[in-house]
Amino acid sequence: MLSAGESDDTRIGRLLRARRTRLGMTQADVGAAIGVSAQQVQKYESGVNSIMPSRLSRVAKALDVPVSFFFPDELNTVAAARTDERLLGAAREFDGTKLLASFAGIRDQEVRMLLFRLVARVEELIGAESLQPAAVTRTIRLPASSDA
Numbered sequence: 788m789l790s791a792g793e794s795d796d797t798r799i800g801r802l803l804r805a806r807r808t809r810l811g812m813t814q815a816d817v818g819a820a821i822g823v824s825a826q827q828v829q830k831y832e833s834g835v836n837s838i839m840p841s842r843l844s845r846v847a848k849a850l851d852v853p854v855s856f857f858f859p860d861e862l863n864t865v866a867a868a869r870t871d872e873r874l875l876g877a878a879r880e881f882d883g884t885k886l887l888a889s890f891a892g893i894r895d896q897e898v899r900m901l902l903f904r905l906v907a908r909v910e911e912l913i914g915a916e917s918l919q920p921a922a923v924t925r926t927i928r929l930p931a932s933s934d935a
Contacts, residue, residue, distance in 0.1 A: 798834075798857070799843070800835075803831060804832040807832075809884075813825070815851070820845070821842060821845040821846055823842075831846075842935065
């Protein structure tokens with residue numbers, strides 16, 4: 788989220804630092820992965836220096852997140868723009884409202900991003916290979932569902 792008075796550079800730096808520390812990486816680790824010094828990473832994290840788009844792409848790869856991780860407000864705008872009848876239909880069936888409510892209850896941005904990536908991967912596997920649900924479960928190593 789963009790705090791009042793927070794610049795894009797400051798927000799990106801804050802998110803970079805949070806993700807780096809969560810992964811247990813040092814500034815030197817990130818610097819080595821993206822081809823800059825630890826001091827340069829420190830400047831990125833503090834918002835003193837801007838990260839060029841090509842470098843931000845490398846940062847995202849090093850931190851195992853999509854570039855959109857650094858632009859949560861824009862991601863929400865794009866998601867809202869893509870709402871269509873297909874999504875509304877999915878919300879009406881298969882307990883879609885329960886699924887959305889559960890997802891909305893997850894406050895940790897990284898957990899939400901992991902779930903998003905998981906669902907996108909399942910969609911990709913089913914669409915590309917016409918896999919049945921059991922095959923998808925084996926492919927991405929999900930535990931068998933337990934109907935309660």
